[in-house]
Amino acid sequence: MLKELVEFIAKALVDHPDQVKVIEIEGEQTSVIELKVAKEDLGKVIGKQGRTARAIRTILSAASTKLRKRCVLEIIE
Numbered sequence: 001m002l003k004e005l006v007e008f009i010a011k012a013l014v015d016h017p018d019q020v021k022v023i024e025i026e027g028e029q030t031s032v033i034e035l036k037v038a039k040e041d042l043g044k045v046i047g048k049q050g051r052t053a054r055a056i057r058t059i060l061s062a063a064s065t066k067l068r069k070r071c072v073l074e075i076i077e
Helices: 002-013 039-046 048-066
Strands: 021-026 030-036 070-076
Touching: 002 021, 002 030, 002 039, 002 048, 039 048, 039 070, 048 070
Parallel strands: 030 070
Antiparallel strands: 021 030
């Protein structure tokens, strides 16, 4: 569910939604979600001073708290 959430948000932000790739690596208590986008869309996902990335992480944190899990978002270049 969290993977789909990140994918939905990222595809809405970028110019090349077909190049958005989301990989979820699940641990026992923590999940790591890796987000990879096209090189020219990287700035759109990160935002000015990282504001967009911070907002995505906040939404992800709220959703993962509801599922009683811990989730970390990594944006891969």
